[in-house]
Amino acid sequence: DTEVTQTPKHLVMGMTNKKSLKCEQHMGHRAMYWYKQKAKKPPELMFVYSYEKLSINESVPSRFSPECPNSSLLNLHLHALQPEDSALYLCASSQVAGLAGVGEQFFGPGTRLTVL
Amino acid sequence: DAKTTQPPSMDCAEGRAANLPCNHSTISGNEYVYWYRQIHSQGPQYIIHGLKNNETNEMASLIITEDRKSSTLILPHATLRDTAVYYCIVRARTGANSKLTFGKGITLSVRP
Numbered sequence: 001d002t003e004v005t006q007t008p009k010h011l012v013m014g015m016t017n018k019k020s021l022k023c024e025q026h027m028g029h030r031a032m033y034w035y036k037q038k039a040k041k042p043p044e045l046m047f048v049y050s051y052e053k054l055s056i057n058e059s060v061p062s063r064f065s066p067e068c069p070n071s072s073l074l075n076l077h078l079h080a081l082q083p084e085d086s087a088l089y090l091c092a093s094s095q096v097a098g099l100a101g102v103g104e105q106f107f108g109p110g111t112r113l114t115v116l
Numbered sequence: 117d118a119k120t121t122q123p124p125s126m127d128c129a130e131g132r133a134a135n136l137p138c139n140h141s142t143i144s145g146n147e148y149v150y151w152y153r154q155i156h157s158q159g160p161q162y163i164i165h166g167l168k169n170n171e172t173n174e175m176a177s178l179i180i181t182e183d184r185k186s187s188t189l190i191l192p193h194a195t196l197r198d199t200a201v202y203y204c205i206v207r208a209r210t211g212a213n214s215k216l217t218f219g220k221g222i223t224l225s226v227r228p
């Protein structure tokens with residue numbers, strides 16, 4: 001299985017809602033990532049988990065809360081978002097192999113989020 | 117900030133080779149050149165990477181100049197499905213510089 005899956009594909013939420021995005025991979029990868037991509041812009045890194053521990057937070061507002069419950073799953077909890085948070089949210093995973101370092105990242109199809 | 121520069125767009129005819137250039141004049145000795153592409157409304161897809169030798173796989177070839185300051189991704193027989201944004205990224209495999217930092221990329225349009 002060489003796939004990263006993301007659910008839901010589309011999500012519409014109000015500014016007072018709480019929702020979660022889910023990402024799953026079964027490639028045995030021990031690094032997982034969240035990216036945000038606004039329309040016509042490149043993806044921007046938000047968070048990195050390595051061995052289920054948060055290793056990088058790119059100064060993301062606290063209304064985005066990541067969680068890595070196990071080595072296959074990555075969640076992004078959303079609360080009190082703003083309309084400008086509307087974007088494509090991408091999950092990725094990669095191998096981490098000691099001295100060989102971090103391998104290439106495999107991306108999921110993304111969740112398209114609209115905040116009303 | 118992205119450490120690469122790419123032209124904003126290019127096109128090529130279906131069936132012909134597409135040669136996509138990338139400049140990375142400040143690349144460090146431990147940094148690799150990676151190429152990803154993103155077809156409209158999909159997640160980015162890994163294509164190929166290299167350190168200093170030329171590389172080839174089933175998707176593409178990567179030619180890196182001897183001084184490593186530039187590279188070219190070659191799609192040998194472009195098809196309409198290769199229309200996408202192609203990102204050239206330099207990154208290390210360990211440490212803080214192992215992050216993928218996407219630049220603006222180059223939009224390749226393959227015409228029938």
